[in-house]
Amino acid sequence: MTEQIPVLRLEGIVKTFPGVRALDGVSLSIMPGEVHALMGENGAGKSTLMKVLGGIHQPDEGRIIIEEQPVVMAGPLDAKAKGIVFIHQELSLADELSVAENIYLGELPRKRFGLVDWAELEAKTNGILEKLKVGFDAKTRVGDLSIANQQMVEIARALTVDAKAVIFDEPTASLTDAEKTVLFEVIADLKAQGVGIAYISHRMEEIFRITDRISVLRDGQYQGTVNTGDTDEEGVTHMMIGRKLDLSRNESHHELGNVALEVRGLSCGDLYRDVSFELRRGEVVGFYGLVGAGRTEIAETLFGLRDPSAGTILLDGEEVRIHSPHDAIERGISLVPEDRKAQGLVLGMNCRDNMTLPQVDDLKAGPFVADGAEIAIFDQYRDKLDIRTPGWKQLVGNLSGGNQQKIVIGKWLSMHPNVLIVDEPTRGIDVGSKAEIHNLIRDLAAQGYAVIVISSEMPEVLHVSDRIVAMYSGRIMRTFTSEEVTEENLIAAISGLETQKVA
Amino acid sequence: MSGLTRKDIGGFLARQGILVAFVLFIIGFTIANARFLDPDNIMGVVRSSAILGVMALGVTFVVISGNLDLSVGSMMSFSTIVVLDLHDKIGPALAIPAMFAMTLCLGAFIGFLVGYLKLNSLIVTLGMLSAIHGLTLTYSGGKNMDIADKEGTWFSVFGQGEALGLPVPILIFVLLAAVLGMLLSKMPFGRKVYAVGGNGTAATFSGIRRARVVFGCYLISAFCVATAGLIQASRSLGSQNTVGQGLELEVLAAVILGGASLMGGSGTIFKTVVGVLILGFIQNGLLLMGLQFYVQYVVTWIIIILAVWLDIAAKRGKLWSPIA
Numbered sequence: 001m002t003e004q005i006p007v008l009r010l011e012g013i014v015k016t017f018p019g020v021r022a023l024d025g026v027s028l029s030i031m032p033g034e035v036h037a038l039m040g041e042n043g044a045g046k047s048t049l050m051k052v053l054g055g056i057h058q059p060d061e062g063r064i065i066i067e068e069q070p071v072v073m074a075g076p077l078d079a080k081a082k083g084i085v086f087i088h089q090e091l092s093l094a095d096e097l098s099v100a101e102n103i104y105l106g107e108l109p110r111k112r113f114g115l116v117d118w119a120e121l122e123a124k125t126n127g128i129l130e131k132l133k134v135g136f137d138a139k140t141r142v143g144d145l146s147i148a149n150q151q152m153v154e155i156a157r158a159l160t161v162d163a164k165a166v167i168f169d170e171p172t173a174s175l176t177d178a179e180k181t182v183l184f185e186v187i188a189d190l191k192a193q194g195v196g197i198a199y200i201s202h203r204m205e206e207i208f209r210i211t212d213r214i215s216v217l218r219d220g221q222y223q224g225t226v227n228t229g230d231t232d233e234e235g236v237t238h239m240m241i242g243r244k245l246d247l248s249r250n251e252s253h254h255e256l257g258n259v260a261l262e263v264r265g266l267s268c269g270d271l272y273r274d275v276s277f278e279l280r281r282g283e284v285v286g287f288y289g290l291v292g293a294g295r296t297e298i299a300e301t302l303f304g305l306r307d308p309s310a311g312t313i314l315l316d317g318e319e320v321r322i323h324s325p326h327d328a329i330e331r332g333i334s335l336v337p338e339d340r341k342a343q344g345l346v347l348g349m350n351c352r353d354n355m356t357l358p359q360v361d362d363l364k365a366g367p368f369v370a371d372g373a374e375i376a377i378f379d380q381y382r383d384k385l386d387i388r389t390p391g392w393k394q395l396v397g398n399l400s401g402g403n404q405q406k407i408v409i410g411k412w413l414s415m416h417p418n419v420l421i422v423d424e425p426t427r428g429i430d431v432g433s434k435a436e437i438h439n440l441i442r443d444l445a446a447q448g449y450a451v452i453v454i455s456s457e458m459p460e461v462l463h464v465s466d467r468i469v470a471m472y473s474g475r476i477m478r479t480f481t482s483e484e485v486t487e488e489n490l491i492a493a494i495s496g497l498e499t500q501k502v503a
Numbered sequence: 504m505s506g507l508t509r510k511d512i513g514g515f516l517a518r519q520g521i522l523v524a525f526v527l528f529i530i531g532f533t534i535a536n537a538r539f540l541d542p543d544n545i546m547g548v549v550r551s552s553a554i555l556g557v558m559a560l561g562v563t564f565v566v567i568s569g570n571l572d573l574s575v576g577s578m579m580s581f582s583t584i585v586v587l588d589l590h591d592k593i594g595p596a597l598a599i600p601a602m603f604a605m606t607l608c609l610g611a612f613i614g615f616l617v618g619y620l621k622l623n624s625l626i627v628t629l630g631m632l633s634a635i636h637g638l639t640l641t642y643s644g645g646k647n648m649d650i651a652d653k654e655g656t657w658f659s660v661f662g663q664g665e666a667l668g669l670p671v672p673i674l675i676f677v678l679l680a681a682v683l684g685m686l687l688s689k690m691p692f693g694r695k696v697y698a699v700g701g702n703g704t705a706a707t708f709s710g711i712r713r714a715r716v717v718f719g720c721y722l723i724s725a726f727c728v729a730t731a732g733l734i735q736a737s738r739s740l741g742s743q744n745t746v747g748q749g750l751e752l753e754v755l756a757a758v759i760l761g762g763a764s765l766m767g768g769s770g771t772i773f774k775t776v777v778g779v780l781i782l783g784f785i786q787n788g789l790l791l792m793g794l795q796f797y798v799q800y801v802v803t804w805i806i807i808i809l810a811v812w813l814d815i816a817a818k819r820g821k822l823w824s825p826i827a
Contacts, residue, residue, distance in 0.1 A: 305707075324712070325707055325710045326710045328710075329710040330710075335708065337708055342702070342704055343705055343708045344705055344708065345702065346697070346701035346705050346706065347701070347702065348701045348702075348768050349697060349698065353694060353698075357698055357709040357711070358710045358711075360691045360694045364691065367690055368689040368690055369689060369690060369691055411709070
């Protein structure tokens with residue numbers, strides 16, 4: 001076997017920001033034709049490492065070496081020119097342009113007088129798309145594609161250059177299982193062509209399905225690299241957080257209180273129809289289903305963001321109408337939204353002010369906001385939720401994802417809600433924080449809170465819920481107790497296999 | 504290698520550019536004309552900045568909430584003309600509250616369009632700039648407005664009087680800055696203004712009634728405009744229909760110069776006051792250098808561009824970047 005040289009090697013990369021040593025001597029190498037997982041909790045330094053690789057940050061110490069040549073990355077374009085291509089979690093495509101225009105943006109083929117050579121552009125694009133075996137062509141408007149297909153466009157764009165290494169950052173975050181399979185085939189093709197692949201993900205099952213080696217970062221420090229075949233989930237988790245994790249199903253049982261929320265025959269246009277359920281104090285009801293099944297829309301209705309077209313909502317047995325989040329909050333309903341950056345937080349505001357935002361009118365000393373009371377609330381929930389921040393003055397935008405999510409949760413817990421709705425509580429959060437948030441949700445139920453958890457992750461729903469509502473295409477297919485639910489019957493329910501029975 | 508690199512200097516200029524530019528201006532003006540740093544001149548600058556300053560206080564709220572107010576100049580003309588006209592008709596004691604009420608109605612109308620109907624504030628207030636100008640001309644019939652008995656009215660106290668050894672316009676400016684500064688930094692309403700401007704969706708998800716907050720900001724802006732109109736009318740006791748023309752840009756320049764972001768969510772009353780003073784000193788310095796007053800218009804534009812550029816540069820930490 002010939003000795004291979006790494007396509008990409010990092011040597012002793014150090015990057016410090018004021019007050020934080022984000023990367024502390026990280027070294028790793030990616031070989032041609034391998035899929036190399038990069039794992040670590042949020043805040044472990046993965047994003048910073050990617051930014052160093054992409055030339056967005058310059059390292060304080062250490063070297064980036066491409067095929068034995070030390071290089072300086074001047075910026076994202078430079079990185080691409082050197083054969084390092086990024087597929088980001090957040091897509092950077094122009095919706096109004098065609099697939100072909102997006103792929104060759106900035107380097108469109110030209111004819112005389114600088115006119116675009118459309119025929120050539122189309123031919124080149126379709127050539128690449130064929131390799132990816134996708135079901136759309138060069139002329140399709142990108143805005144009309146699904147997220148998964150948009151991601152394929154990003155990948156196609158990566159393939160236009162002679163990529164030495166492709167870096168995937170949480171590529172499956174919004175993909176269905178079928179779409180994931182297609183993505184993995186593409187990755188396998190790249191691998192077969194000798195491209196080095198770095199794969200960042202929090203999802204263990206994917207890591208074990210497609211990667212060859214796993215490198216782990218913790219608190220900016222390189223923890224080591226292992227062959228995927230030589231380890232298991234527990235081993236990796238241990239490297240990531242330095243302790244073991246509880247991945248079991250919810251088995252705690254305590255006395256349930258009265259019915260806090262009852263929904264009867266609730267409908268909202270085509271989004272969901274005839275939804276009925278009840279939620280008791282001390283109970284966690286999980287809503288499980290595919291993206292688009294109507295779960296988030298139900299939460300939005302309960303929180304006053306959508307008016308229902310039919311049906312009634314009862315809080316403590318009393319019929320209520322909720323027309324705005326303000327109404328909902330006054331009635332004791334809280335929502336930890338799906339998208340914490342867009343909906344949950346004002347990123348340019350400090351931790352304390354974010355946390356007390358819904359109750360700022362009630363925390364008054366004379367006409368002024370009571371500083372002391374605010375800090376007391378922040379301190380209480382910082383300790384309770386173990387939020388790691390230098391202090392309340394820290395801007396929320398500077399925290400890691402897990403800590404940001406805890407700020408949002410703290411914000412709503414401090415309101416002592418009658419009904420707490422949590423939409424995708426651990427999306428984009430590392431395993432360690434995930435487990436903490438799961439335990440927290442169980443604790444809340446034990447303390448008598450009525451909680452709705454909406455999630456697309458089955459282990460999460462199984463782990464936290466007393467009952468599970470399975471939704472498919474805007475309807476509740478079945479409600480399971482934690483005893484009767486199995487992975488099989490849950491999947492059957494959410495994929496519409498029981499539709500006939502209901503219709 | 505020791506010493507400053509080009510990059511260090513670029514980063515410093517990006518963060519502190521406005522202050523650096525200001526210091527350079529001051530040094531230049533002082534060399535050009537020693538009177539620039541004379542206490543009388545400084546007092547004069549502060550005094551003549553008071554009207555602009557009062558308006559800038561209100562616009563600070565609007566800008567932090569993530570919107571614009573380009574109607575303040577023509578609204579100020581309206582307030583001035585109305586109060587002067589009513590002065591002789593119903594007497595100053597009634598004219599002042601009547602003028603405030605009418606100006607607040609205009610602010611409420613803008614607040615309704617931008618807050619509740621969610622129309623783009625640039626379009627709404629640009630349109631209002633023109634519409635209110637038309638309203639003023641209709642009201643006055645296009646004639647200048649003058650108070651008949653300029654010697655015998657107490658109305659002149661707001662623009663010409665002195666109290667506690669200070670000109671009244673300065674006192675009003677300082678008082679209003681203190682009150683609005685408290686409102687913005689210490690009271691729940693202020694917190695909501697930052698939240699709405701910082702992330703309107705998250706503010707809504709936190710139960711903040713965004714429309715109300717935006718509406719409130721335009722009311723505050725209108726109140727400040729009415730106060731500025733009162734000072735203006737009282738100082739001159741007579742006015743053209745176009746007295747506030749062009750002030751909207753100067754006001755905006757002062758607010759941005761102070762460091763409020765046009766994206767909303769940041770800025771303070773204190774910074775706006777600093778911005779007002781910087782603008783006032785620069786304009787005064789240009790006059791002392793013997794330049795015609797209309798040079799100011801060009802300079803104001805340059806300052807806006809500089810301030811916006813440095814605002815973006817400060818966020819990136821460098822003066823120029825290939826990506827936004």
